[in-house]
Amino acid sequence: MNLSNIAIKSEKLHFKLENKKTKDGMTDYEMVVTVRFVFDSPDSGEKYIGFITPEGGNDEWDERDHFKDFKTSVNGKNVNTTAYRLTDFIPKDVKQLDEVKKYFKEYDIQKAKQEAEYYKKSYVYYFKANFKKGENVVEHSYQYDGSSGVGYTDFNYIWSTISKWKNQKVDDFEVIVEPGNALIAIPEIKMKNGKVINWKLVGEGNMDYGYKDYYNKDGQYRTLYAKLKSGYLYFKTKNFKPKDEFSLVEIIHLNGNYIFPEKTEKNLKFKDSLTQKVYSVKFLTADELKKITDKDLKIMRNYFYAVAGYDFSDKKLKDYFSKFLWYVPIGKDVELNEYEFEIIKNVNKVINDRKNEK
Template sequence: MKTTLSTILILFLTFSAFGNDGVYLTRGSVIYPTQETRISLDKEILSFTVRDRVGYVDIQFQFNNPESTDRKLLIGFQAPTAAGDVSDSLSNSNQISNFTIIQDGQILPYKLKAAECEDCELKDPKDFQFTQFDPGIFVFLFEITFKPGLNQINHSYNFPASGNVSMDEFYNYILTTGSKWADGKIKDLTVNIDMGQNQYFYVNDIFGQTANWSIIGTGKVTDEKFDYIDNDSCRMVRTLSGQVQIKVTDFKPTKNIEFGVVSRYSFTSYPVDYEKIRKGEIVSIGNLFLEADYSKEELRLLRNTIYAQYGYDFNSPDLKEYFSQFAWYMPNPNLTMEDIILIEKEKEFVDKILLSSD
């Protein structure tokens, strides 16, 4: 009998329509059944760790099987092929790495299949030749036996960042599939996002007014917001170290998670400060290039923006006032200039400004 994605239980990944303005790789999701009414998703702890443009995902699921007998289900994890400005070779390469499902301390076996669409026949990936204009889907297939009562399932994988003309890097997680379990909700959801040290990033706010946002470590959830994804409001998060944590209970997901970095080298960037940049009220360092003829005062602001992003507490009143207008600025009175270790590209940028200022 032919197997299609519509006849199995799938861990559902999807991708949006795209144009030639970015590279869209892959994304992850909640395990979900197509017709499940008994087993509930009692808890999900979803942890993202991003390093060097790779997202490492660790998920702890807790399911409740109210029946007195075991239930064995065929599960799938669906990963779209790469799309956008990508080569055919990349389109035919599965972007999910280190895919692992663990139950009761045992790693579950899986088979990798592929399909042309969600309702299409699953075949060997070698049977297809995908392109950016004719994308497909990779599918990891495995079985899970849900014992009576609580079942702990651990899942991990990693995947590279996507990017487009507006965002340097972004990551997606399809959360709406959590509504496919019994009761149509995730009873207890925790989302942890660790982007690394000295970061300023956005998270689309899909969690509702009852959600609790906090920083585990040093940082803050700012008041800075912008509309980016289907008119969703995104919140800007500033971390010197640690991670943002979002907790919500009895959550009925209707939208999906996206988070990412607007500009890799500058915390002052479109779309957050676009109006101020356009009006000439602030200057942006962009991608660490001198993109115009700046005045000496502007060059001074550009150079010190680098140090402000590390949290340097300026003695000059005008610099202190200028950088205090930004939500990302967190001056550390204990930080000395000698404590700040610039990356090579930042050093080169500062040197160029010093030469231009002579």
Template structure:
């Protein structure tokens, strides 16, 4: 595309992770780069975690063209450059940690181009040669990626499906985190999404937290399966200046948020913090994680009772109702524990990560064996 590329949205400030992590990318809505009368009637945003470290994103839009003739507009998708330990240089011209970018409008696959736009001056684009020079002189990128394409909307409703895959960010603070710019949707003609749905599938036996930037309580969320949800669970301290976050503990199934006439005032920030890296000795005063993928995070175990609690963690995740008083008292205090009268422990059906957890426990010293 020739000429100047104008971006009609505000960029979020990027927090550099230095050498303690890699910020791979941040996803954005599809938005019109040029002024338009096109409206967003419906959006279904689906996030699915795959192979632990990747997120599959599918966005299903219904647009409405109120005019009596077709209208072609330039649409852009923004992705921040990687920083920290990640290489920000384009791979085959594309974002190095993003793949399978597709846009399907009314059952037609659209071609796209990629521009590298300055973070300081939105009117300036970089060439690959300039980026290579930047790479040699700096350990961070001064540009972001913009995937852009021409979209021709027929009169009335238009169906657009947008997909991509990218690697989840991680750091010393987070096992993973994901940011999605919701407010860009307000740039369309109707200044909102008439019917918005957000589906999240992070896998079974997972806990994650979402900043309450576009919702007030977990009552707006539905667990399609089994699990627990808690409003105002914690303060997220790094990416969003201490926003209150809700907690979601998913035994199985998916999480869903729905709202009509959705005019978001904040962005989606989903994260899983590393709570458990500071303890050397595990005792009954310490909380245990719900996340099945967590590794042993202590050097020794206080006593035999604490060991028994640790050995029963996989069964507590599934809601086993304990008769042992120590186990009963401990797990009933866990915010994620949901009793299940139907569950019968089956060690041979535990997840691979849980079997590793039990195996690793055998290598940990028990401090007091009396």
């Protein structure tokens, strides 16, 4: 865990969300991560390198819950990796900490203890690399299930370890996020120079920023939201020194526990009172149902088709759903799950009952 005399000339990160079907027909995603480093070594020899995982899990996490199929190559040759708990590498006594302090201008023991506590469940993939003098290419790839909440999944990546390499920066840095058709949120990421990562969209879809409430001194933080029809998001810069870690949230259900801002900077919404009634239509009273117009029932019946990206021919429906960031028409052939069909059935019952009354 020492400051290395090896510099990172370039780093290219690629995050790709791949969808998979769960047993109940819901769409879930896992992250496929590929990383390509180009290091500049002042000498040749055997180096020991560790790749830290974003978070910990239980003792069976590796092949079941979080990370799968971790592969590493050095200069085109595959190498064996071993996973250790990160705390195995944290200095255990004051003498060791004093040795570590030599490598940092500003390093305090309290901070070391806080980092050890934060990362104590994390693992590090540890491997030997035969470096030659000059440029060396190290590549990683793995699949990552993330950490699930109700209606969303967090995917994280630790890149602050850049500070452990010579000059504590990456000369040429690029990150690509390929979300497929998933609705994603990326909290604003700051660099040590105070600038923020400014994402660019290559392709088609909706992308905008909103402010989420957060329990810190600032009260809120800015978050990028994106729903793409095709393409990817990317960021590229020179002399990359990250302050914040990378975090991406895949929002699976709009009625889950993820808290949305009221609207985005371009006044796009995520929810309104009508679309939220869709989920509870079965439990509304007769008086409450009377207040819902025929026009509103039509919108409610088509809500899940809109979420799935149905390209409506009906202009009124298309105009209504276009006020939501997540509405990105992809075509007529869209898939719904059993849960969504059940709710549509409840709305159809209200519509049919109303027709029969007339």
